[in-house]
Amino acid sequence: MIHRLFGHIDAGTTSYADRLGANPVTSYTSADRLGRERHTLFRDTPLLVGFSGRVAKTGDYFVEEIDGRSILITRDREGAVRAFHNVCSHRAAPVAQGSGNARRFVCPYHAWTYGLDGALQTIPDGRSFDGMCKSAHGLSEIPSAEKHGLIFIRPGGGDPIDVDQHLAGLERDMAAYGFDRFHHYRSLTIERQMNWKLCPETFMEGYHLQYLHRDSVGPIFFSNLMVFDSFGPHSRLTLPRRRIMELRDRPEDDWRLIPETAIIYTFFPNVTMVVQAGHIEMWRSYPSGDAIDRCKVEVSVFTPEAVETEKARKYYEKNIDLAIRTVDGEDFPLSEAIQSGHSARAHETLIYGLNEPALTHYHASLNGALGA
Amino acid sequence: MRRDRQLELIRRLLKHQEEGSTAYAPEPWRNELSAYTDPVRAEREREIFFRQRPLPFGLSGRLAEPGDYVTDNIDGNPLLITRDSDGVVHAFLNVCRHRGAPVAEGCGKAKMFACPYHAWTYNLDGSLKGIPDARSFDGVDKSELGLAEIPALEKDGMIWIGPLDRTTPMPEDPMGPLSEEFAEWNFGSYHFFGSYQMVKPMNWKLVIDTFLEGYHIGVLHKNTIAPYVQTNRATFDAFGDHHCMVAARNTLDSLNDMPEDERDLIPHAAIVYSLFPTMIGVVQGAANIELWRVWPDKRGPGWSVIELSAYVPEKPTSEKARNFWQKNMQLAIDTVEAEDFELGRIIQQNAENGAPEHVVYGRNEPAMSHYHSRIRAHLGLDANV
Numbered sequence: 230m231i232h233r234l235f236g237h238i239d240a241g242t243t244s245y246a247d248r249l250g251a252n253p254v255t256s257y258t259s260a261d262r263l264g265r266e267r268h269t270l271f272r273d274t275p276l277l278v279g280f281s282g283r284v285a286k287t288g289d290y291f292v293e294e295i296d297g298r299s300i301l302i303t304r305d306r307e308g309a310v311r312a313f314h315n316v317c318s319h320r321a322a323p324v325a326q327g328s329g330n331a332r333r334f335v336c337p338y339h340a341w342t343y344g345l346d347g348a349l350q351t352i353p354d355g356r357s358f359d360g361m362c363k364s365a366h367g368l369s370e371i372p373s374a375e376k377h378g379l380i381f382i383r384p385g386g387g388d389p390i391d392v393d394q395h396l397a398g399l400e401r402d403m404a405a406y407g408f409d410r411f412h413h414y415r416s417l418t419i420e421r422q423m424n425w426k427l428c429p430e431t432f433m434e435g436y437h438l439q440y441l442h443r444d445s446v447g448p449i450f451f452s453n454l455m456v457f458d459s460f461g462p463h464s465r466l467t468l469p470r471r472r473i474m475e476l477r478d479r480p481e482d483d484w485r486l487i488p489e490t491a492i493i494y495t496f497f498p499n500v501t502m503v504v505q506a507g508h509i510e511m512w513r514s515y516p517s518g519d520a521i522d523r524c525k526v527e528v529s530v531f532t533p534e535a536v537e538t539e540k541a542r543k544y545y546e547k548n549i550d551l552a553i554r555t556v557d558g559e560d561f562p563l564s565e566a567i568q569s570g571h572s573a574r575a576h577e578t579l580i581y582g583l584n585e586p587a588l589t590h591y592h593a594s595l596n597g598a599l600g601a
Numbered sequence: 602m603r604r605d606r607q608l609e610l611i612r613r614l615l616k617h618q619e620e621g622s623t624a625y626a627p628e629p630w631r632n633e634l635s636a637y638t639d640p641v642r643a644e645r646e647r648e649i650f651f652r653q654r655p656l657p658f659g660l661s662g663r664l665a666e667p668g669d670y671v672t673d674n675i676d677g678n679p680l681l682i683t684r685d686s687d688g689v690v691h692a693f694l695n696v697c698r699h700r701g702a703p704v705a706e707g708c709g710k711a712k713m714f715a716c717p718y719h720a721w722t723y724n725l726d727g728s729l730k731g732i733p734d735a736r737s738f739d740g741v742d743k744s745e746l747g748l749a750e751i752p753a754l755e756k757d758g759m760i761w762i763g764p765l766d767r768t769t770p771m772p773e774d775p776m777g778p779l780s781e782e783f784a785e786w787n788f789g790s791y792h793f794f795g796s797y798q799m800v801k802p803m804n805w806k807l808v809i810d811t812f813l814e815g816y817h818i819g820v821l822h823k824n825t826i827a828p829y830v831q832t833n834r835a836t837f838d839a840f841g842d843h844h845c846m847v848a849a850r851n852t853l854d855s856l857n858d859m860p861e862d863e864r865d866l867i868p869h870a871a872i873v874y875s876l877f878p879t880m881i882g883v884v885q886g887a888a889n890i891e892l893w894r895v896w897p898d899k900r901g902p903g904w905s906v907i908e909l910s911a912y913v914p915e916k917p918t919s920e921k922a923r924n925f926w927q928k929n930m931q932l933a934i935d936t937v938e939a940e941d942f943e944l945g946r947i948i949q950q951n952a953e954n955g956a957p958e959h960v961v962y963g964r965n966e967p968a969m970s971h972y973h974s975r976i977r978a979h980l981g982l983d984a985n986v
């Protein structure tokens with residue numbers, strides 16, 4: 230990979246698509262299209278929701294709101310990851326909120342309790358429910374899978390998830406990182422007035438680095454220079470930092486890729502994982518119901534070590550803050566303006582240059598999945 | 602304004618003053634209060650008045666010189682309005698042809714526009730000028746990749762943009778029968794002094810209603826403009842859909858003893874033009890003009906966006922002149938925002954509560970019945986409620 234990057238640096242090139250891409254603006258404005266996306270992409274497709282570190286030990290849990298569905302993800306007593314609809318079997322209230330560690334979940338409405346495996350444990354005034362089969366009234370489970378330190382769920386139910394098959398070649402990279410040893414540092418939610426696809430798209434080319442990010446991360450990277458590789462519908466972009474040039478004075482045995490690059494994985498259809506020199510960001514973008522111009526972005530940050538000392542906290546906070554500030558302060562405000570331009574139907578189609586192969590690949594994958 | 606028209610208006614106003622009268626409509630007129638709240642009607646109004654008709658934007662001085670530009674967002678349309686190097690006014694959707702980002706922000710003077718995302722550049726006439734890493738876009742026809750243009754027209758000192766549906770053509774003369782009188786003011790030479798935008802919880806027509814009668818001056822504005830402008834004392838003339846109302850100031854009396862050839866209307870009147878249906882222009886005593894522009898806000902029928910822009914006959918050259926105009930503009934804002942729009946907010950609330958079903962405009966409010974009957978006619982509704 231480093232040789233490929235040097236090749237582009239020397240030639241003043243980047244990875245090229247074999248043709249220009251065109252994307253109809255209706256992808257961002259059509260209610261019919263959003264309906265098909267919600268059905269096919271956010272119910273039937275396995276979705277990446279985090280690293281194993283989000284539920285590191287038995288009893289750890291978190292709730293992920295996915296396009297109007299509240300999903301509870303737990304680690305049960307056997308150490309297995311489980312995923313349930315976060316909906317009480319009695320009157321449909323949510324049994325858990327946020328994240329934490331619990332031995333059981335107590336519904337806030339009538340205190341029905343559920344185990345980490347979703348089984349209904351106790352019913353207050355149980356006599357009043359005599360005759361009801363408790364074992365049939367656990368939380369409704371959906372398929373989940375954990376491999377290479379990644380947790381996937383299939384929110385709409387259906388077949389079990391085969392992670393390696395879903396990763397379509399990316400599993401070789403994933404197995405090598407050792408993500409199962411990473412720690413969850415923090416998560417935040419960002420709500421924006423833009424179509425959900427504008428979040429993953431903002432990470433799909435380095436053409437804008439020197440312009441939009443000229444005062445933030447732009448100077449750190451080569452602009453408009455990246456290596457693109459696709460894996461089924463997923464993709465990987467490798468962007469060199471300027472300091473990669475220092476490797477040329479060192480023997481190849483000392484070359485390390487990760488400190489000298491940002492590696493951006495797109496997990497089809499809605500997750501961007503950014504592998505930075507010191508931490509990993511996972512940006513998960515979801516539509517907000519049937520509002521075509523709204524999305525909810527969940528961001529989780531993972532670190533290779535537990536952040537326990539003040540010194541370590543300062544180190545990570547500085548890097549993480551720059552990364553989030555760049556995207557949330559520079560990319561997303563522009564994305565919202567882009568959405569309002571789309572809503573005004575200024576143009577029929579968007580054009581992706583040969584230097585933006587990830588965008589062309591992403592939209593071809595979406596069209597393939599949606600049968601468009 | 603032509604001399605004979607001025608003298609004729611003075612005669613009418615003095616007569617009203619003598620008789621204790623004002624201009625009258627033939628009869629009172631009822632309107633449905635749901636005109637301000639019904640979402641179905643609001644959507645139809647957006648289509649007919651904001652998409653299919655050109656919208657008055659501002660006087661020529663808003664874009665005084667080549668390279669001047671203003672960005673705007675009307676009813677969900679991000680707009681870029683420019684004066685090109687040949688002096689021609691253009692309006693575009695402020696949306697880059699590449700990935701849809703806005704190419705300009707705020708207002709100012711520019712030689713070209715560079716998109717902040719990937720630095721594609723556009724000329725003042727909207728044509729695409731440059732693509733960084735152009736090799737990656739080999740095969741695209743640059744001449745087809747200009748900004749999407751919206752019709753614009755500069756006539757009689759007024760800039761019109763739209764229709765925003767980009768289908769209906771711009772009429773040759775949106776001013777219609779008002780054109781001749783409007784042109785006589787020579788507003789094209791006016792200097793843009795400043796503007797002020799606000800979002801208010803009231804239907805866009807309630808904003809216009811504020812300026813359609815002088816019946817309320819002595820009551821609502823007793824501490825602000827009532828000492829200067831007479832209550833319930835105005836002329837009314839329709840010019841097609843548009844109209845002109847002239848309200849007498851308290852100084853009108855002084856003209857009584859003056860020979861006609863010395864009489865001057867402007868210092869003694871407030872002249873209110875309605876550029877149907879989205880703009881009010883108020884010519885004040887120093888021949889300065891305030892333009893009130895309104896359009897619906899995306900929050901729904903109960904919200905609107907309002908812009909006041911002030912224009913003065915000559916560019917102020919001293920601090921004293923600037924202070925004078927600033928005070929003038931501030932009085933307009935204070936009166937209208939604090940008194941009229943505050944009441945408008947409550948009227949909107951009442952309308953949304955659905956009671957009463959109807960409101961009534963008196964014979965002394967001819968501009969109200971003219972404006973709302975023209976609104977109804979364009980919507981294809983019966984003239985009478």
